[in-house]
Amino acid sequence: MNMILSPIPWLLVIPLAGAVLTMLVPYHWRSPASVVGIFTQLMASVVLWYQVTHYGPQFYAMADWQAPLGIALRADGLATLFILMSSLVASACAFYAHAYLSLQKRAHFWPLLWFLWASLNGIWLAADTFNLYVGLELLTFAAVGLVAFASDERSLEASIRYLYAALLGSMAYLLGVALLYGAQGTLSMDSLAETWHWGPTNQVAVTLILGGLLLKTAVFPLHTWLPPAHGGALTPVSALLSALVIKASFYILLRFWIEFQIYQFLPSLSQLLGALGAGAILWGGWMALRQTHLKMVVAYSxxxxxxxxxxxxxxxxxxxxxASLLAYQGGILMLLAHAFAKAGMFLAAGNLIFCTGKPDLVSLAGMSRYRPLNIFAFGLAGVSLMGLPPSGGFNAKWLLLQSSFMSGQWWWIVVLLLGNLLSAAYVFRVFAYTYQETDALDTYKRPKLSLELIALGLSVGSILLGFISVWPLEMISLPGPVMEALP
Amino acid sequence: MDTNLIFTLCGVGLCGIGFFGFIYHRHLLRRLIAFNLIGNGTFLIMVGFAQRGQGVTDHVIQALVLTGIVVAVAATALGLVLIRRWFQLKGSTQLPEDDAS
Amino acid sequence: MNWFDWLPLAILMTSFMAATIIFMLPEQRHILRSTVNLGAACIKLILIVFLIQVVLKQQYPEIRLEVLPGLDLILRADSLAILFAGLSSVLWLFTTLYAIGYLENSPNRSRFFGYFSLCVASTMGISLAGNLFTFLIFYELLTLSTYPLVVHRGNAASIKAGRTYLIYTLSGGVVLLLGVASLYALGGDIAFGDIERTAALVGTWPELMTIIFILLIAGLGVKAAIFPFHGWLPTAMVAPAPVSALLHAVAVVKAGAFGIVRVVYDIYGIELSWQQGFLFPIAVLASFTILYGSWRALQQSDIKKRLAYSTVSQVSYILLGISIFGPLGTIGGLVHLLHQGLMKVTLFFCAGNFAETLGIHKIHELDGVGKRLPLTSAAFTVGALGMIGLPPVAGFISKWYLGMGALEANMEWVIFVLIGSSLLNAAYFLPVLKRIWFNPQQGQWPLEVINNNRDAIPLLLIPALVTASLSIAAGLFASSILSPLGWAELITLREYLR
Amino acid sequence: MISQGLLFLTPLFPLMLAVLACFERFKKNAGILAVIAVLPALLLSLLHLGQLEATYLSMPAVLLGSVWHTHPTGMTFLLFTSVLWFFSALYGIGYHKADDKAQRFWILWLLTLSGNLGLLVSADIISFYGFFALMTFAGYGLVIHTGKELALRAGRIYLIMAVIGEMLILTALFLGSAATGHTSILAQDIAAAIPESNYLNLVMFCLFFGFGVKAGIPLMHLWLPLAHPVAPTPASAVLSGAMIKAGLFAWISLFPLGYLQSSAWGMLLILFGFVASFGGGLIGMLQQAPKAVLAYSSISQMGLMTVTIGCLFLKPELTPIVIPALAFFALHHALSKGALFLSVGINNQYQSIPIMLFVIGMLLPALSLVGLAGSGIQAKLLLKEGLYALYLPGIVTGITLSALATTGLMFRFLWLLRQERRESGQVTSADPWMQLSWAGLLLCGFLAPVMFSGNLETQSILQQPFEYLGLLWVPVIASIFAVWFISHPLRASVPQGDIIVLIEPWFSIKEASAGAKETRTKPNLLVWADKDQQPTPSATLEIFSRSQVAALLGVLLLFANVLIWLY
Structure with missing residues (x-):
C-alpha cells in the first residue's frame, strides 16, 4: 500500500522525526512542534482504526523491504486498539507534562517522549520478533531516561535499577529469539507460528523469553525495580511508565503465548503464571497498604x-x-482500564503532591475539601482499580470471574475477590487521609485547572470504559493472528 | 564437534559468567561489564547459528547481531552516564541495599 | 421505542446532572447550589409521577445498553421499582431541604451536596435496575458515594466509622458480586421477573443455586443490616443527621432490603423460594435481628445510637414480610419499606434538630425539651409511636399485615416476635417521650443556638413536620388507592397473579 | 345524616380542640374546651339511647376501612362516659385554677377523651385499638400530672402494665381477625368467629388479660390503686369511672358472648371476678388514703361485672337480656364512683353550704354504690334479675354478699374523709365550678334510672318494697361490723397496689436506678401500725415473702391453665 495513504508508517515516522526534531530546534519551538505531532498521531490512530475496522487487518513493509531483512508491520484489531490506547494516554500525559514542567525541563522531555512513543508504536505494530526486541530496547532507553529525568538521588537510583533489570530482560529475550531463529529459521511471528514445533530448543527459548518479559513487565516476584522507578519519577513520567511502558512487554508476552499456542502445550506453566499473578495481587496490594508515600501506593498498585x-x-x-475467549477479553479490558485509570491516578496524585508540597500521605489532610475535583478524579480511577462497578476494571474482573467459572478454576475467583478487597483497602486508605481535618492551617499551592482536568479526563475514561466495553471487545475480536490461535 | 557447537558453548559459557557477575557484583561498573558479557555471549550464540549453513552465512543473523551490538553499545553508554552521575551525587559506586523492595 | 422508555434514564440523569453541576460550583455559591438541588429533586418527582401514570397502565418502560457481550445494563420501571424510587425521591426532597438547613454556615458544602446527589442517583439506579448486574453496579456506586458523606466531618471518629462502613459494605459487595457472577455463569443474564429461567436452573443445579441464593442474600444482608452484619450501622451514626437519614431511611439499608426483595421475588420467585425452603431461614434470621436490634437499642444512651439499633430492628420487618409466603405478608414487607422510611427519617430529622438547636445528643439531656421545641418534639412523638406500632401512624399498618400474613402462612410464632419487638420498642421509646414531655428541664441546654423562633429554624423544622404528617397520613389513609399500602397491594397482586 | 355527623365528631371534635388547646391563647382557659368537647358525644348518645337500630359511618379509605357505629350497648357507655367527662371537666376548671401546667393537662385530657369516646363508637378493631391506645397513653400524662415522686412511680407502673396489656390485645386482635379468614376487621364478626379459631383459648386469654389491665382484674390491677389516687381529682374520677369501663366494653364487644359456651372460661371469669370483688374489698379496707379506698372499690365493683360476663359463658343464650343490665350497672357505677371521687376534692371546701346538705351529698353516692339508693337499687336489681334467669343462684348469693365488701369500703372511705377534715380543720370556701359539677353528677346519678335507662324496663322501688329488703340485709350486717371497727381502729394497712411492692424491685427500670443508690426499705405487703397510727419501718412485719407471692401467682396461673385444658 502507498505510504501516503496508509497511516502505519506515519505512526512510526512522526514520533521518530519528532524525537529528532525536538532535539534540534530551539526550546521555544519544541512544544508547538510536539503539539502538532501529537495531533497527527491521534489522527493517524483514528485513520488506522477506521481502516482496520472496515477493511480488516493491515500489513505494511517499510520502504517495501520485505521480511526478513525489512521491517514488516501489521495492524490487527489488537494492535489497533493498543495504538489508540497509547495515543490517547500518551497525548494526555504529554499535555499534562506541558503544563506541569518548566520550559527547560519540557524541552528535554519532548525528545524522550517521542522516542518512547515511537518504540511503543513499533512494538504494537511489529510483525517479527526482532523488531520487537529493538522496540523493547528503545523503550527501555527512553523510559530510563525519563525516570532519571527528575535528577534527584532517588530517581537516579531507581533508573539504574530499572536499567539493569531491563537490560537483563532484553538480553534474555534476545537470546530466546536467537534460539527460536536457530530452531526454525525465521523471525516473523506468522511463520514461527506456522512452523512451530516443540523441540528442546524451543522450550529453552520460550523459557528465556518468558523470563525476560516477566522481568520487564515486573511480574511478582520480579517486580522490585518497579515501585521506586514509577514512584520516584516525575508525575507525567510515572503515568506514562505505569500506563503504557509495562504494557509493551506484556503485549509481547501475550502475543507469544497465544500465537504460538504455548497455553495449549504447557498448562502447568500457565498455572505457574497464574500463581505469580495471584502473588502479585496479594503482595502488591499488601505493600500498597503499607506505604507512607502517595506515589508509592500508586506504584505498588x-x-x-x-x-x-x-x-x-x-x-x-x-x-x-x-472460557478462553472470556479470559482474553477480560485480560485486554483489564489492561486498557488500567492504562487509563493508572494514568489518571498518577496524575491526580501528582497534583495532590504539588498542592501539599510533600509526598507523604499524612500531609493530605483536608485535601478533599481543598481540591474536591482532584480527589474525585483520584476516586474515579480508584473505582476502576478496585474493580467496582461501573468501570472498565469491573467489567474486566467480571469477565475474568466468568472465565474462572467456565473453566472450573474456582481458586482464581478467590484471588480476584480478595484482590478486590485489598485494592479497596489501599485506595480508601488514601481517601481517609484526604478527609481528615487537622487543625494546622497549611498553605497549599494551587495546581493549574488543566492539570486537574486532564487527570479527571483519564479517570472518567476508565469509568466510561465500563459502559462501552463492547466496543474494544469487538475490536479485538476482528480476525487476526491472535483470534485465529485462540481455541 | 562442529564450529557451530563451539560457538554455542562459548556463548553459553559467556552468558553464564556474565549472569553470575550480574547477580553477584554490587559495583555498578562491574555489573555493566557483566551485562556486556551476557550480550557478547548471546551474539556469539547467534553467530554460531549463522554458521550452520554449508559455508553460506545467514545475512539475517549478521544483520541482527550488528543491530544488537549497536543497541548494547547504546545501553552501555546510557548506563555509564547514569553511573557517573550517581557517583557525582553520592560518591558511591554501588546502590544502597534496599531491603524494603 | 416509546417516549416513556426514556423516563428511567431521565430520572437517573436528573440526579447525575445535579451532582455534576454541584461539583463544578464554587464553594460559596450557596443559593445556586440549593436551587440546583431542589430543582433536581422537584423535576425528579414530576418525572416519577409521569412514570407512575405509565406503570399504572401496565406498561413498563425499559432502556438497555450492552456493556459486555451478552450482558446488558437495563433500566426498567415496574411497579416494585416505582415503590422504591417514589420513596427515595420524596424523601430526597425533604432530606435535601433539611440538609440545606442543617449545613448552613458549615464548610465543604460543595463536596457534601455533590456526593449527596450522587448517592440519590445511585439509589434511583438501584430501584430502576432491570437485572442483577445493573443492580450490582448501582449498589456499589451507592457504597462509594455514601463513604464521603459518612466521613464528612473529618474527625478521627468519622474516619474510623467510614472505615468500618467500608469494611462491611465492600465485603458484602464482594460476596454479592460472587453470587451475581456465579448466577450469570450458570444461566446467563437473567432479567428481573424472568423466574422461569431460574426455576429451570434450580431444577438442574439445586445445590449450586442454593449456594448462590445464600451468597446473594448475605451480600445484600450487609447493607440491610441483618444480624451478624449490622455492626456498621450504629458506628456510622457519627455522620451528620441528614446523612443518617439517608443511610437509615432513604437509601442504604433500603437498598439492601430492596435487593433482597428483588432476589426473592424477581430472580428466584416467591413460590420457588418457598418450595426450596429458602424463606424459613430468612424469617428466623429476620426475627432474631428484630429482637436483637430492639434489645440493643434499649441499652443505648445516645439518641442517634438508639435510633440506629432501632433501624437494625425495623429493617428486618421488611425481610420478615418477604420471607412470609402469602400475599398479606408480602404486602406487609413491601409497605414497611415505605413506612419505615417515613418514620425513621422523621426521627432522625428530630434528633438532628435537638442536636443542632440545643446541642442535645444523649437521652438524659432531653428532659423538658417538649416545652422548648414543641413541634419538633411532636414530630418525634409521631415517629416513635409509629415505631411502636400504634395506629393511626403508618407503623401499625405494616405490623398488622405482617401479623396477618404470618397467620395466613401458619407461622404463628412470628406474632410473638412482633409483639416482643413492640414491647421492646415501647420500652425504649416511651421513656424518651416521657422525658421530652413530662420531665422538667434540668439546668441549661448543652449548647443552645439562639434563634428567634419558638422551635428549630424553619428549614430544619418543616421537613420533620412534613414527614411526620406523611407517616400519619400513610397510616390514616392506608386504604386509599394512592397510599403506600395501595401500591404495595398492587405490586403483590401483580406478583401473585404471575 | 345528623347521627353520622355526630358520630364523626364524637372522637374528632375533642381531637380538634386538643390541637386548638395547644395555642398560646388557651394557656389559661383550655378547660372550657374540655367541657364543650363532649357535646357531640352527649348529643349522639341521647339521640340514640335505647334505639336498637345502629347507625353506621363507614370510611373505606381510612386505616384499613374504618367503620364507626352507634351500637345500643355502646350508647349507654357513651352516655355515662360523656356525662362523667363533662362534669369532671367542669370540676377541673375549678381544680386547676392555680395550676401553671394546666394547659398541658387539658391537652392530654382532650386526647384521652377522644380516645375514650372513639373506642365506644368504633365498629372495627383497628380504630378501636387506635383509640384505646390513644386513651391509654394520653392517660399516662393525666396520671403523672403532678410530677411528684409518687405520681411518677404510679405512672411508671401504669405504663408498663398498659404496654403489656396493649400487646396482649394486639395478639388477640391478630388471632381474632385471622379467625375470620382474614376477611373482616369488624368487632362483631370477630366475636362470632373466635369460637372457630384454632387458638380459641389463646385469644380468650389475651382478650381477658389484655383488657383486664384496664378493667382491673386481679393480677392485672397492680397499677390501678396507685394511679387512680395520685392523679388530679377530676382525672381520678374519669379514670375510675369511665376509662375503667373501656375494658368492660371491649370484653362485651369482642368476647364471643352468645357464641361460645365454655364452663372453663365461665368459671375462670367468675373466679377472678369474686376474687376481685372480695379481695378488693378486704385490701381496700386496709388503705390509708380515701382515693385508694375508692380505687379498690372500683376493682371490687369491676369484679362483679367480670362475674356477670363469666356467667354468660355458662349460659350464652341469655346474652341479649343480661348485657343491657350490665351496661346499666356500669353506668350506675361510673356516675356514683365519679361523684365519690369528686367529693374527695371538696372535702373541706363546704363553706357557705349547709353541712347537712354536704353530708347527704357525700352519703348519697356511697349508698347508691352499696345498692341502697339512687341508681344503685335499680342496677343491682336488674343485674340480679338477669342472673336469676340464668339459674345460677350461688352466684347471685355471691353478688349479694359482695355488698358486704362495698359497705365496708364506703365506711372506710367516709371515715377517712372525716379524719382528713378533722386534721386539716380549716374549712374554705369552695369553687363554684367544683360544687356545681359535683352537684350535677350527684343529680345525674340519682335520676339515672329515670333519665338514662333507655329501653330497659325499670320498676320503681316503691312498687316492690320486698326487693329492697333483699338489698338491705347485707349492708346492715356489714354496718354493725363497721361500727365496731370504727371504735376499734384497725392497725394493719396494706400499701397501695398490694403485691406490686413485692414485684417492683424485680423490674426496677435501669433509668430509675441510674441515679444515686437510694437505700430501699424492704417492701412489705402488710404493715402493722404503731399505736400512734404512724406506720414505721421498724414495726413492720412481712407476712408474705416474695417467693410466696410468686408461688401463689404460679398456682393461680396453673389453676387457670388446668381449667382451660380440662374443658
Missing amino acids: TVAQIGYMTLMFPLLVAESSE
Missing part, C-alpha cells in the same frame, strides 16, 4: 494490577474456547 492481567494466562485453556 501497579504491581498488583499486573497480577490481574497475568491471571488471564491460566484461564486460557484449550478445553474451553468460551
Whole structure:
C-alpha cells in the first residue's frame, strides 16, 4: 500500500522525526512542534482504526523491504486498539507534562517522549520478533531516561535499577529469539507460528523469553525495580511508565503465548503464571497498604494490577474456547482500564503532591475539601482499580470471574475477590487521609485547572470504559493472528 | 564437534559468567561489564547459528547481531552516564541495599 | 421505542446532572447550589409521577445498553421499582431541604451536596435496575458515594466509622458480586421477573443455586443490616443527621432490603423460594435481628445510637414480610419499606434538630425539651409511636399485615416476635417521650443556638413536620388507592397473579 | 345524616380542640374546651339511647376501612362516659385554677377523651385499638400530672402494665381477625368467629388479660390503686369511672358472648371476678388514703361485672337480656364512683353550704354504690334479675354478699374523709365550678334510672318494697361490723397496689436506678401500725415473702391453665 495513504508508517515516522526534531530546534519551538505531532498521531490512530475496522487487518513493509531483512508491520484489531490506547494516554500525559514542567525541563522531555512513543508504536505494530526486541530496547532507553529525568538521588537510583533489570530482560529475550531463529529459521511471528514445533530448543527459548518479559513487565516476584522507578519519577513520567511502558512487554508476552499456542502445550506453566499473578495481587496490594508515600501506593498498585492481567494466562485453556475467549477479553479490558485509570491516578496524585508540597500521605489532610475535583478524579480511577462497578476494571474482573467459572478454576475467583478487597483497602486508605481535618492551617499551592482536568479526563475514561466495553471487545475480536490461535 | 557447537558453548559459557557477575557484583561498573558479557555471549550464540549453513552465512543473523551490538553499545553508554552521575551525587559506586523492595 | 422508555434514564440523569453541576460550583455559591438541588429533586418527582401514570397502565418502560457481550445494563420501571424510587425521591426532597438547613454556615458544602446527589442517583439506579448486574453496579456506586458523606466531618471518629462502613459494605459487595457472577455463569443474564429461567436452573443445579441464593442474600444482608452484619450501622451514626437519614431511611439499608426483595421475588420467585425452603431461614434470621436490634437499642444512651439499633430492628420487618409466603405478608414487607422510611427519617430529622438547636445528643439531656421545641418534639412523638406500632401512624399498618400474613402462612410464632419487638420498642421509646414531655428541664441546654423562633429554624423544622404528617397520613389513609399500602397491594397482586 | 355527623365528631371534635388547646391563647382557659368537647358525644348518645337500630359511618379509605357505629350497648357507655367527662371537666376548671401546667393537662385530657369516646363508637378493631391506645397513653400524662415522686412511680407502673396489656390485645386482635379468614376487621364478626379459631383459648386469654389491665382484674390491677389516687381529682374520677369501663366494653364487644359456651372460661371469669370483688374489698379496707379506698372499690365493683360476663359463658343464650343490665350497672357505677371521687376534692371546701346538705351529698353516692339508693337499687336489681334467669343462684348469693365488701369500703372511705377534715380543720370556701359539677353528677346519678335507662324496663322501688329488703340485709350486717371497727381502729394497712411492692424491685427500670443508690426499705405487703397510727419501718412485719407471692401467682396461673385444658 502507498505510504501516503496508509497511516502505519506515519505512526512510526512522526514520533521518530519528532524525537529528532525536538532535539534540534530551539526550546521555544519544541512544544508547538510536539503539539502538532501529537495531533497527527491521534489522527493517524483514528485513520488506522477506521481502516482496520472496515477493511480488516493491515500489513505494511517499510520502504517495501520485505521480511526478513525489512521491517514488516501489521495492524490487527489488537494492535489497533493498543495504538489508540497509547495515543490517547500518551497525548494526555504529554499535555499534562506541558503544563506541569518548566520550559527547560519540557524541552528535554519532548525528545524522550517521542522516542518512547515511537518504540511503543513499533512494538504494537511489529510483525517479527526482532523488531520487537529493538522496540523493547528503545523503550527501555527512553523510559530510563525519563525516570532519571527528575535528577534527584532517588530517581537516579531507581533508573539504574530499572536499567539493569531491563537490560537483563532484553538480553534474555534476545537470546530466546536467537534460539527460536536457530530452531526454525525465521523471525516473523506468522511463520514461527506456522512452523512451530516443540523441540528442546524451543522450550529453552520460550523459557528465556518468558523470563525476560516477566522481568520487564515486573511480574511478582520480579517486580522490585518497579515501585521506586514509577514512584520516584516525575508525575507525567510515572503515568506514562505505569500506563503504557509495562504494557509493551506484556503485549509481547501475550502475543507469544497465544500465537504460538504455548497455553495449549504447557498448562502447568500457565498455572505457574497464574500463581505469580495471584502473588502479585496479594503482595502488591499488601505493600500498597503499607506505604507512607502517595506515589508509592500508586506504584505498588501497579504491581498488583499486573497480577490481574497475568491471571488471564491460566484461564486460557484449550478445553474451553468460551472460557478462553472470556479470559482474553477480560485480560485486554483489564489492561486498557488500567492504562487509563493508572494514568489518571498518577496524575491526580501528582497534583495532590504539588498542592501539599510533600509526598507523604499524612500531609493530605483536608485535601478533599481543598481540591474536591482532584480527589474525585483520584476516586474515579480508584473505582476502576478496585474493580467496582461501573468501570472498565469491573467489567474486566467480571469477565475474568466468568472465565474462572467456565473453566472450573474456582481458586482464581478467590484471588480476584480478595484482590478486590485489598485494592479497596489501599485506595480508601488514601481517601481517609484526604478527609481528615487537622487543625494546622497549611498553605497549599494551587495546581493549574488543566492539570486537574486532564487527570479527571483519564479517570472518567476508565469509568466510561465500563459502559462501552463492547466496543474494544469487538475490536479485538476482528480476525487476526491472535483470534485465529485462540481455541 | 562442529564450529557451530563451539560457538554455542562459548556463548553459553559467556552468558553464564556474565549472569553470575550480574547477580553477584554490587559495583555498578562491574555489573555493566557483566551485562556486556551476557550480550557478547548471546551474539556469539547467534553467530554460531549463522554458521550452520554449508559455508553460506545467514545475512539475517549478521544483520541482527550488528543491530544488537549497536543497541548494547547504546545501553552501555546510557548506563555509564547514569553511573557517573550517581557517583557525582553520592560518591558511591554501588546502590544502597534496599531491603524494603 | 416509546417516549416513556426514556423516563428511567431521565430520572437517573436528573440526579447525575445535579451532582455534576454541584461539583463544578464554587464553594460559596450557596443559593445556586440549593436551587440546583431542589430543582433536581422537584423535576425528579414530576418525572416519577409521569412514570407512575405509565406503570399504572401496565406498561413498563425499559432502556438497555450492552456493556459486555451478552450482558446488558437495563433500566426498567415496574411497579416494585416505582415503590422504591417514589420513596427515595420524596424523601430526597425533604432530606435535601433539611440538609440545606442543617449545613448552613458549615464548610465543604460543595463536596457534601455533590456526593449527596450522587448517592440519590445511585439509589434511583438501584430501584430502576432491570437485572442483577445493573443492580450490582448501582449498589456499589451507592457504597462509594455514601463513604464521603459518612466521613464528612473529618474527625478521627468519622474516619474510623467510614472505615468500618467500608469494611462491611465492600465485603458484602464482594460476596454479592460472587453470587451475581456465579448466577450469570450458570444461566446467563437473567432479567428481573424472568423466574422461569431460574426455576429451570434450580431444577438442574439445586445445590449450586442454593449456594448462590445464600451468597446473594448475605451480600445484600450487609447493607440491610441483618444480624451478624449490622455492626456498621450504629458506628456510622457519627455522620451528620441528614446523612443518617439517608443511610437509615432513604437509601442504604433500603437498598439492601430492596435487593433482597428483588432476589426473592424477581430472580428466584416467591413460590420457588418457598418450595426450596429458602424463606424459613430468612424469617428466623429476620426475627432474631428484630429482637436483637430492639434489645440493643434499649441499652443505648445516645439518641442517634438508639435510633440506629432501632433501624437494625425495623429493617428486618421488611425481610420478615418477604420471607412470609402469602400475599398479606408480602404486602406487609413491601409497605414497611415505605413506612419505615417515613418514620425513621422523621426521627432522625428530630434528633438532628435537638442536636443542632440545643446541642442535645444523649437521652438524659432531653428532659423538658417538649416545652422548648414543641413541634419538633411532636414530630418525634409521631415517629416513635409509629415505631411502636400504634395506629393511626403508618407503623401499625405494616405490623398488622405482617401479623396477618404470618397467620395466613401458619407461622404463628412470628406474632410473638412482633409483639416482643413492640414491647421492646415501647420500652425504649416511651421513656424518651416521657422525658421530652413530662420531665422538667434540668439546668441549661448543652449548647443552645439562639434563634428567634419558638422551635428549630424553619428549614430544619418543616421537613420533620412534613414527614411526620406523611407517616400519619400513610397510616390514616392506608386504604386509599394512592397510599403506600395501595401500591404495595398492587405490586403483590401483580406478583401473585404471575 | 345528623347521627353520622355526630358520630364523626364524637372522637374528632375533642381531637380538634386538643390541637386548638395547644395555642398560646388557651394557656389559661383550655378547660372550657374540655367541657364543650363532649357535646357531640352527649348529643349522639341521647339521640340514640335505647334505639336498637345502629347507625353506621363507614370510611373505606381510612386505616384499613374504618367503620364507626352507634351500637345500643355502646350508647349507654357513651352516655355515662360523656356525662362523667363533662362534669369532671367542669370540676377541673375549678381544680386547676392555680395550676401553671394546666394547659398541658387539658391537652392530654382532650386526647384521652377522644380516645375514650372513639373506642365506644368504633365498629372495627383497628380504630378501636387506635383509640384505646390513644386513651391509654394520653392517660399516662393525666396520671403523672403532678410530677411528684409518687405520681411518677404510679405512672411508671401504669405504663408498663398498659404496654403489656396493649400487646396482649394486639395478639388477640391478630388471632381474632385471622379467625375470620382474614376477611373482616369488624368487632362483631370477630366475636362470632373466635369460637372457630384454632387458638380459641389463646385469644380468650389475651382478650381477658389484655383488657383486664384496664378493667382491673386481679393480677392485672397492680397499677390501678396507685394511679387512680395520685392523679388530679377530676382525672381520678374519669379514670375510675369511665376509662375503667373501656375494658368492660371491649370484653362485651369482642368476647364471643352468645357464641361460645365454655364452663372453663365461665368459671375462670367468675373466679377472678369474686376474687376481685372480695379481695378488693378486704385490701381496700386496709388503705390509708380515701382515693385508694375508692380505687379498690372500683376493682371490687369491676369484679362483679367480670362475674356477670363469666356467667354468660355458662349460659350464652341469655346474652341479649343480661348485657343491657350490665351496661346499666356500669353506668350506675361510673356516675356514683365519679361523684365519690369528686367529693374527695371538696372535702373541706363546704363553706357557705349547709353541712347537712354536704353530708347527704357525700352519703348519697356511697349508698347508691352499696345498692341502697339512687341508681344503685335499680342496677343491682336488674343485674340480679338477669342472673336469676340464668339459674345460677350461688352466684347471685355471691353478688349479694359482695355488698358486704362495698359497705365496708364506703365506711372506710367516709371515715377517712372525716379524719382528713378533722386534721386539716380549716374549712374554705369552695369553687363554684367544683360544687356545681359535683352537684350535677350527684343529680345525674340519682335520676339515672329515670333519665338514662333507655329501653330497659325499670320498676320503681316503691312498687316492690320486698326487693329492697333483699338489698338491705347485707349492708346492715356489714354496718354493725363497721361500727365496731370504727371504735376499734384497725392497725394493719396494706400499701397501695398490694403485691406490686413485692414485684417492683424485680423490674426496677435501669433509668430509675441510674441515679444515686437510694437505700430501699424492704417492701412489705402488710404493715402493722404503731399505736400512734404512724406506720414505721421498724414495726413492720412481712407476712408474705416474695417467693410466696410468686408461688401463689404460679398456682393461680396453673389453676387457670388446668381449667382451660380440662374443658
